[in-house]
Amino acid sequence: MTRADKKLWLVLLFTILSVTMASAGTEEIGGDFTLTDHNNDTFRLSQLQGKLVLLSFGYTYCPDICPTELAKLAVVFDTLKGESDDLQGLFVSLDPDRDTPAVLSDYVGYFNSEIVGLTGSEKAVDQVARQYRVKYQRNDKAGGGYSIDHSANLYLIDQMGELVVVIPYGMPVEHIVDVVRGMLSVDG
Amino acid sequence: MVFRFFQPFLIAAIFVTTVDANSINPSVISAPGYGELAYKLPEIGSYQLPPLGEASNGEVLIAEGEQRTLYELFNGKYVLLAFIYSTCSDVNGCPLTSHVFYKIKSAMQRDQVLASRLKLISLSFDPEVDTPSVMGLYGNNFRYAGSAGEWQFVTTASQQSLDPILKSYNQVILRETDSSGRTHVGYSHVLRVFLIDPEKNIRNIYSVDFLHQDLIINDLKTILQQAQRSGETIKLATASQQTSRLSKPGDNKLGYELSDYVTDSQDLELRKGEKADLLSIANNPPLGLPAIPVPVDNPLSREKIELGRKLFYDRRLSLNDTFSCAMCHVPDQGFTSNELAMAVGIEGRSVRRNSPSVYNSAYSKLLFHDGREENLEQQAWGPLLANNEMANPSIGYVLNKIRQIDDYRGLFEAAFDGRSVSMETLGMALASYQRALVSADSPFDRWRYAGDETALSESAKRGFEIFTGKAGCVACHSIGERSALFMDDQLHNTGIGYRESMGFSPDKQPVTVAPGISIEIDRAIIDQVGEKPPTDVGRYEVTQNPHDRWKYKTPSLRNVDLTAPYMHNGSLSTLHEVVDFYDQGGVPNELLDPLIRPLGLSSQERSDLVDFMRSLTGSNVDTLVADAFNAPIGDVGEGDPSWVHGSEVEVR
Numbered sequence: 001m002t003r004a005d006k007k008l009w010l011v012l013l014f015t016i017l018s019v020t021m022a023s024a025g026t027e028e029i030g031g032d033f034t035l036t037d038h039n040n041d042t043f044r045l046s047q048l049q050g051k052l053v054l055l056s057f058g059y060t061y062c063p064d065i066c067p068t069e070l071a072k073l074a075v076v077f078d079t080l081k082g083e084s085d086d087l088q089g090l091f092v093s094l095d096p097d098r099d100t101p102a103v104l105s106d107y108v109g110y111f112n113s114e115i116v117g118l119t120g121s122e123k124a125v126d127q128v129a130r131q132y133r134v135k136y137q138r139n140d141k142a143g144g145g146y147s148i149d150h151s152a153n154l155y156l157i158d159q160m161g162e163l164v165v166v167i168p169y170g171m172p173v174e175h176i177v178d179v180v181r182g183m184l185s186v187d188g
Numbered sequence: 189m190v191f192r193f194f195q196p197f198l199i200a201a202i203f204v205t206t207v208d209a210n211s212i213n214p215s216v217i218s219a220p221g222y223g224e225l226a227y228k229l230p231e232i233g234s235y236q237l238p239p240l241g242e243a244s245n246g247e248v249l250i251a252e253g254e255q256r257t258l259y260e261l262f263n264g265k266y267v268l269l270a271f272i273y274s275t276c277s278d279v280n281g282c283p284l285t286s287h288v289f290y291k292i293k294s295a296m297q298r299d300q301v302l303a304s305r306l307k308l309i310s311l312s313f314d315p316e317v318d319t320p321s322v323m324g325l326y327g328n329n330f331r332y333a334g335s336a337g338e339w340q341f342v343t344t345a346s347q348q349s350l351d352p353i354l355k356s357y358n359q360v361i362l363r364e365t366d367s368s369g370r371t372h373v374g375y376s377h378v379l380r381v382f383l384i385d386p387e388k389n390i391r392n393i394y395s396v397d398f399l400h401q402d403l404i405i406n407d408l409k410t411i412l413q414q415a416q417r418s419g420e421t422i423k424l425a426t427a428s429q430q431t432s433r434l435s436k437p438g439d440n441k442l443g444y445e446l447s448d449y450v451t452d453s454q455d456l457e458l459r460k461g462e463k464a465d466l467l468s469i470a471n472n473p474p475l476g477l478p479a480i481p482v483p484v485d486n487p488l489s490r491e492k493i494e495l496g497r498k499l500f501y502d503r504r505l506s507l508n509d510t511f512s513c514a515m516c517h518v519p520d521q522g523f524t525s526n527e528l529a530m531a532v533g534i535e536g537r538s539v540r541r542n543s544p545s546v547y548n549s550a551y552s553k554l555l556f557h558d559g560r561e562e563n564l565e566q567q568a569w570g571p572l573l574a575n576n577e578m579a580n581p582s583i584g585y586v587l588n589k590i591r592q593i594d595d596y597r598g599l600f601e602a603a604f605d606g607r608s609v610s611m612e613t614l615g616m617a618l619a620s621y622q623r624a625l626v627s628a629d630s631p632f633d634r635w636r637y638a639g640d641e642t643a644l645s646e647s648a649k650r651g652f653e654i655f656t657g658k659a660g661c662v663a664c665h666s667i668g669e670r671s672a673l674f675m676d677d678q679l680h681n682t683g684i685g686y687r688e689s690m691g692f693s694p695d696k697q698p699v700t701v702a703p704g705i706s707i708e709i710d711r712a713i714i715d716q717v718g719e720k721p722p723t724d725v726g727r728y729e730v731t732q733n734p735h736d737r738w739k740y741k742t743p744s745l746r747n748v749d750l751t752a753p754y755m756h757n758g759s760l761s762t763l764h765e766v767v768d769f770y771d772q773g774g775v776p777n778e779l780l781d782p783l784i785r786p787l788g789l790s791s792q793e794r795s796d797l798v799d800f801m802r803s804l805t806g807s808n809v810d811t812l813v814a815d816a817f818n819a820p821i822g823d824v825g826e827g828d829p830s831w832v833h834g835s836e837v838e839v840r
Binding site for chain 2: 028029064065133134135149150151152153163164165166167168169170171172175178179180181182183
């Protein structure tokens with residue numbers, strides 16, 4: 001084996017190693033988490049076992065996506081009100097600096113009393129966002145203030161606490177109702 | 189606190205705009221796909237969606253460790269393929285795709301035909317985040333709701349397996365960064381959704397403004413109806429596409445007249461050169477062609493072909509070192525120019541006729557449209573010396589220039605037993621290369637000469653019956669028992685030249701100024717600024733016999749699908765127009781060839797004829813084009829004779 005060959009082998013070896021390490025690092029999406037709810041109480045996802053959870057992410061200053069998403073959730077709750085008591089909506093703020101429990105309480109209350117607003121330390125919120133592969137980023141505005149770009153999928157977590165469906169942002173509310181209804185009839 | 193004061197007002201305002209919970213993102217102008225179409229769609233079946241190219245294959249993951257090819261996923265269905273990433277937050281990006289796909293999926297619940305023929309595929313271009321298990325969570329949407337119709341969410345194993353797919357579908361994906369160089373959360377990409385038919389041809393590409401379920405379903409029903417009506421037509425129309433992936437202009441303008449035109453620049457990576465064994469191709473012409481006639485004094489050899497190829501692509505063979513033979517006989521455009529009716533030579537000088545294809549010119553006993561040369565050896569000098577083509581001032585000038593170019597040193601001597609460059613050897617070398625560009629073994633040849641019944645579609649077979657029967661095309665475009673040249677080495681008056689000479693032209697001419705925008709311009713206005721139409725009396729110019737006025741040579745129809753535009757002046761753009769022209773009986777004049785008469789063809793018969801002609805594309809065209817891409821192009825270099833480098837061509 002020539003010197004150049006050896007070098008090549010080493011490069012190859014490192015490539016293989018780094019690839020395997022990278023793939024080993026990808027954890028499963030979803031899972032339990034702990035945050036603070038809009039009544040300023042500690043909240044664990046696992047305390048909702050037995051309920052079907054609709055989990056969304058956003059922030060109260062959000063001008064467009066979040067209100068429409070929450071309005072959709074409200075429609076889902078209104079439609080399915082008579083069919084099940086085992087539904088829970090969650091709205092995780094990606095803007096803990098501004099979204100205190102009190103702010104969140106006001107905000108989600110406008111949409112539906114069944115939805116719980118969640119916040120926490122920046123680190124805690126970021127951890128949840130990572131778990132659910134939510135991408136978000138703070139954009140400072142000229143003249144002060146900032147907005148947050150974020151992905152806006154809806155996560156459906158079953159009665160066992162397992163993430164089962166992700167509904168892409170853009171799907172109409174009828175679809176969300178259909179999926180939730182389908183999950184309720186299968187699992188409940 | 190300012191915030192508390194404003195908040196209720198803000199929410200109220202939002203509620204007003206979101207009474208309909210489906211109206212997404214009121215602050216951004218939503219794409220048409222979110223609402224009703226603002227215009228009436230054309231009737232199903234009233235328009236054409238010609239294939240735009242082949243949908244490429246690639247390797248994807250449908251679940252953890254389960255690899256499939258895209259073609260396996262297509263599975264003989266019509267497919268809508270969208271490139272997405274799951275964390276996309278641009279309302280008029282991926283979410284729009286989801287919305288429109290959902291609408292189509294809903295339509296599939298109601299429409300059995302849609303459900304059984306169509307498949308929706310969302311392919312992620314973010315394999316890092318969108319692992320197979322994440323995509324599985326999206327797929328689960330339909331475990332619980334709406335089972336009819338298939339919508340599959342897939343990803344790739346890695347960026348390495350993704351890149352070739354993105355490249356082949358022309359999807360440029362950029363990681364967004366902010367001004368400080370930090371990676372942004374999103375990707376920037378141009379939304380495109382591809383409609384692909386079961387033969388894997390792309391039939392339409394929808395951008396944001398056109399991604400609407402009604403339009404897509406209309407298109408699909410149109411294709412389904414046409415595919416059903418003409419049986420296998422679609423399959424055939426695409427047969428040539430499949431054999432000729434490289435044969436289209438680098439910046440393909442097909443469909444430019446349509447408002448949904450999307451730039452289709454060919455990726456240079458896909459157009460790499462590969463040298464072919466031209467000598468053996470020439471010595472064993474493909475199925476359907478006879479042995480090529482070779483002059484006794486210029487037998488083929490590898491060295492001559494190689495040298496001829498170098499000369500053919502060498503820009504230095506023109507007066508100002510810019511213009512090679514191949515710039516009119518463009519290899520990837522059927523060895524002609526698809527985008528020019530009449531050729532344009534050095535410095536933009538107008539040429540008065542269409543560049544003839546070089547394919548199968550080995551068999552021609554008459555060269556140039558008026559048949560004024562009789563062999564390729566002599567013909568080569570025509571364009572070299574024409575003032576409006578390569579514009580060399582004299583034979584001696586060309587020969588002296590080549591003698592002074594270093595990279596030709598010894599090449600002529602090696603190819604011609606010690607003979608150096610001369611008027612004769614230069615012609616012989618160029619002729620040898622062009623003679624080797626033989627192309628056949630088309631679907632027609634495999635059907636006719638190898639007895640493969642499946643090679644030719646039913647419509648093309650019907651077209652063949654019309655070609656040889658009712659329409660009588662075969663009288664000039666000959667087909668033999670064991671081979672076919674599709675030409676008769678004769679000249680005929682079809683009236684095209686007569687019409688041009690008489691100045692018959694419509695009062696107004698449509699001019700496409702932008703995709704989908706065409707304006708009618710008075711001929712008189714164009715004439716004020718345009719060049720005068722050239723005088724052209726055809727064969728008469730060679731013989732001075734008045735009976736030969738407006739006669740032009742019969743071109744071979746082999747590879748005719750690749751050699752648009754048609755006729756000696758390129759005045760007809762498509763094969764359909766050509767068939768219509770002959771169906772009407774050409775342009776009547778006192779010298780019109782007696783074979784040309786109104787044919788009374790039905791629209792089905794006309795389309796069958798076109799299908800037949802499309803079945804004449806040779807199987808080796810990509811090989812010949814790739815070989816051409818491999819040739820050096822002769823950029824003028826240091827040391828080459830040019831006043832730019834302080835050395836001029838010596839004219840002795």
